[in-house]
Amino acid sequence: MARTGNHLHNTWHLGIKEFRSLLGDPTMLFLIVFMFSVAVYSDAHSKPESLYRAAIAVVDEDRSQLSTRIIDALQPPQFIPPALVDLADMDKGMDAGLYTFVLDIPPNFQRDVLAGRSPTIQLNVDATRQSQAQTGTGYIQSIVNDEIRAFALHYRAAAPAPVNLVPRTLFNPNLNQSWFAAITAIINNVTQLGILLTGAALIREREHGTIEHLLVMPVTPLEIMLSKVWSMGVVVLIASSLSLQVVVKGMLGVTVVGSAVLFAAGTLLYLFAATSIGIYMGTLARNMPQFGLMSILVMLPLEILSGALTPRESMPAAVSWLMSFAPTTHYVSLAQAVLFRDAGIGVVWPQFLMVAAIGAAFFALAHYRLRRTIGAMQA
Numbered sequence: 001m002a003r004t005g006n007h008l009h010n011t012w013h014l015g016i017k018e019f020r021s022l023l024g025d026p027t028m029l030f031l032i033v034f035m036f037s038v039a040v041y042s043d044a045h046s047k048p049e050s051l052y053r054a055a056i057a058v059v060d061e062d063r064s065q066l067s068t069r070i071i072d073a074l075q076p077p078q079f080i081p082p083a084l085v086d087l088a089d090m091d092k093g094m095d096a097g098l099y100t101f102v103l104d105i106p107p108n109f110q111r112d113v114l115a116g117r118s119p120t121i122q123l124n125v126d127a128t129r130q131s132q133a134q135t136g137t138g139y140i141q142s143i144v145n146d147e148i149r150a151f152a153l154h155y156r157a158a159a160p161a162p163v164n165l166v167p168r169t170l171f172n173p174n175l176n177q178s179w180f181a182a183i184t185a186i187i188n189n190v191t192q193l194g195i196l197l198t199g200a201a202l203i204r205e206r207e208h209g210t211i212e213h214l215l216v217m218p219v220t221p222l223e224i225m226l227s228k229v230w231s232m233g234v235v236v237l238i239a240s241s242l243s244l245q246v247v248v249k250g251m252l253g254v255t256v257v258g259s260a261v262l263f264a265a266g267t268l269l270y271l272f273a274a275t276s277i278g279i280y281m282g283t284l285a286r287n288m289p290q291f292g293l294m295s296i297l298v299m300l301p302l303e304i305l306s307g308a309l310t311p312r313e314s315m316p317a318a319v320s321w322l323m324s325f326a327p328t329t330h331y332v333s334l335a336q337a338v339l340f341r342d343a344g345i346g347v348v349w350p351q352f353l354m355v356a357a358i359g360a361a362f363f364a365l366a367h368y369r370l371r372r373t374i375g376a377m378q379a
Contacts, residue, residue, distance in 0.1 A: 010219050014227030018201060022235065032235065035189045036243035043185035044178040044252050051135045056101040057083040059090055064110035066151050073143045100126045101136055113148055182248045184308045187335055190240050190267060191302055191328055194274030195281065195295060197232040202282030203291050221371045225279055233271040240267055258338040262345065266334045269352060273327035273359030280366035283373045302328040330354040
């Protein structure tokens, strides 16, 4: 019993030392504040909800009432006011990147429409602007078809649908992309800081020589590791919880219907895995540049292939199976279920169990590597 109390005492005071070391590092403090405030807010608004102010030009070779109606329909906020150019300037503008779309209305277009023919309109698209190109093509096609139909029939009326489809949008009624972008940003930042803070703390102690001071003290590698896990985990947990309440719910106005306490519990369990990964990487890297490069190789797959950015169902089967052994995959699943679908522990307990199991495996691996590293330094 006394030995257990001594272990807890050492772990507690080593963790307090980590807090003091972090407070003395203004760069790291700025990084934490920035990633859970400005970065989350910026990610939520980095992609527009729909097409917005796309650059478009029109080559009007018909100069008819119908072509004028089409040009007048291409207006803000989806497009900037169309620029009227001639054929000679069309390719030049596309090559210079001045226009994302160039619509070429051929001669006698109105006459052919009224005669019942099927004239062709050429739409040139700059596909280097991928998001605008995909969305804008559909917008322009719909606008042109609506104007032609309205002009030909002399009234605007949609054709009656054979089936009345009534959609019910759950969990995100307005289909706001910023809702998911903000939560995804918090999840990614938890992953990044959970790995970076613990790994960087271990590398910093090795570079500054303070780890040699610990080796002459009556502390074990397990106590050193546990102190870094709980101290850095608490820092990231507090930062992510404040970001959820202040930035996501307060500034962005995202409706979070789930339990913040259950989300915090899942985050704390996930941080156990993320900090263990950070310590393991810290034992492999010999200096901070090596650790930084290694972090990129580890964090990019964890963020991109975890299901936060792309559904796992859309991934190749081998990649989806491989990522099932990553803690981030299950953390993303439980976070979205809890925050958006108000899932309880009865629904997300498999994800909790998987995060705990994977975290325990990484913790054991990191402990083994840390003991070997410290043993090599003492030899």
